[in-house]
Amino acid sequence: MLEKLFKLSENGTNVRTEVLAGATTFLTMAYIIFVNPSMLSATGMDKGAVFVATCLAAMIGCFVMGLVANYPVAQAPGMGLNAFFTYSVVLGMGHTWQVALAAVFFSGLCFIALSLLKVREWLINAIPMSLRIGITAGIGLFLAFIALQSAGIVVDNPATLVHVGDLTSFPAVMASLGFVLTIAMVHRGLKAAVLLAILIVTGLGILFGDIQYNGIVSVPPSIAPTFMQLDFSGALDVGLVSIVFAFLFVDLFDTAGTLVGVATKADMVDKDGKLPRLSRALLADSTATSVGAVLGTSNTTSYVESVAGVAAGGRTGLTAVTVGVLFLLALFFSPLAGMVPAYATAGALFYVAILMMSGLVGIDWRDLTEAAPVVVVCLLMPLTYSIAEGIALGFITYAAVKLLSGKGREVNISVWVIAALFAAKIIFL
Template structure:
């Protein structure tokens, strides 16, 4: 049955190899079960319920990707999007987390429609690579800002906005140590290095009396506080339009980039240069986002960490299914997840930010009409604490700079349309 479902022999793999690949992928991305509840809890959401929603959304996404698309790509609530959900939409714009969940649901439905009507290729191909890189890198800077703040390394300052915190305090020292440990373990290719670093810093905090023991294993908490708690009442507000588009664009570009990268590493791209069953993979991603919103978490997306499993031989959807099963097992470790302090996850956030910033190397810095909008996008996200504002101003600056530089013909129709929509949003808002 497994051979028929996943075509193992056709892909030159075995069940044992796929299981090992699934375990490897899970270990590299399991940090999300600690980080996501910690971030979304800042909105007032029940941490235990978010923990359950995180594990279930990841499992659902992995099962859909594995059984329907047959790709060794794992899914879970995305980093960056969860920060946008919390610090921009809820804490920044003042919407409730129930409204934010509705926006996530709407972006998932739009993603499904774009995939069904094959509009996604037009969008992906018509958005300049520089803007896509700027969006990803800007999110990386935003995550770095949040990480430094969570560790107390930077603090609010009325005169200079932010300044250096008490660098010798316990939280700062442990947050910095967590970052150093994360980088060292990942560099040494230690499986589950990010998760090991988080647990190590939490254990040190426990020994020093800063973290209180709450147990290790228990039955999963109730998901009732977040399950089906979506509020669509404010979804048609002008301000929410950019929020839904931000969720959609970031998820779309992130998913497309991950699928291409992992498919290339797994040698799954056809002779024509196209990714087989791409539409199924995108539908798996968008369907997981819809399911995640109903459960009570931010956008569920494909994880580039899936490349770790591919590197150990994963070639089929069985790898993703194994990851999904492990996320279900993780449901019973809720007490452990509840003990993880914010400074223990700061290193993981900084590590992810480094990965997202690495794309800046592809920018042609000699062409100011390409480089300037990237810088605008990158800077405005952390400085406004809003991914949506960074995207909006990035599109507008790209269109205006190209127009004034005599390169208007190089701007695609989709960029003009999006820039115009964002201009109207600012005028109306």
């Protein structure tokens, strides 16, 4: 049955290799079951319900990706997108988390439509590479800023807006330790480095009496507080259009970049440089986003950590299905997830930020018309505390700089349209 479903022999693999690859991928990305509930609970969402929604959304996304697209790519609620959900849409703009969930749901439907209508290639190819890199790096800086705040290393200041906090406080020391441990273990090649660092810091918090021990394993908490709690009427407000677009935009390019990277590593790219079954893979991603919103979590997306499983030999959807099964089993570790404090996940956030910023090496810094918009995106995302504003100002800057530099012909028509829409939104809404 497995041979028929996943074409194991055709892809030069076997069940044992695929299962081990799936376990490897899961260990590298399992930190999301701790980080996502911790982050989304800042909006007022029930932490236990978000934990269940996170595991279920990841399981469904992995199953669809594995069974429909036959890709060794795992899925789960995405880093950066959950930060945008929490700190920009809810805490920054004042929308309720129910409205934000509805916006995520609509972005998933738009993503599905783009996948079915074959528009995604035009969109992906139309956006300049520099802006794609800048958006990813900007989200990384935004995550780093959130990590510093959650650890108390950066605090509010009436005069300068931000100021260094008490670096000797327990949360600051533990967050710093978690970050250093993560980097050291990743460098040493430990697959579960991020997860282990979170667990070590949480254990120290229990040992020093900062966290109350509540057990490790139990029956999963109820998902009722977040299940089907979407506020569609609020999400249909014209002011939410840019929010839906921002969710869609970031998810689209994050998914496309991840799929290309993982497929290339797995030697799945054909002679023409195209990915087989790409429509199915993107459809799996977009479907998981809409289903995840119904369950009660932010956008579900493909994880670049899937490369770890590919490096371990994963070549088919059985790898992704294995990850999905492990996320299902993780449901029974809700007490452990509930004990993980914000400072224990700060190191993971900072590590992810480093990965997201690494693409800046691909920018041509000698061409200011390419470099300037990237810097605008990177700086304004954390400074405005909004991924959407950073994207908008980056597009506007790119179009304006190219036009006034005499390079207007280099700009794709879609970039002009997007920049104009963002400018109109800033001026009139």
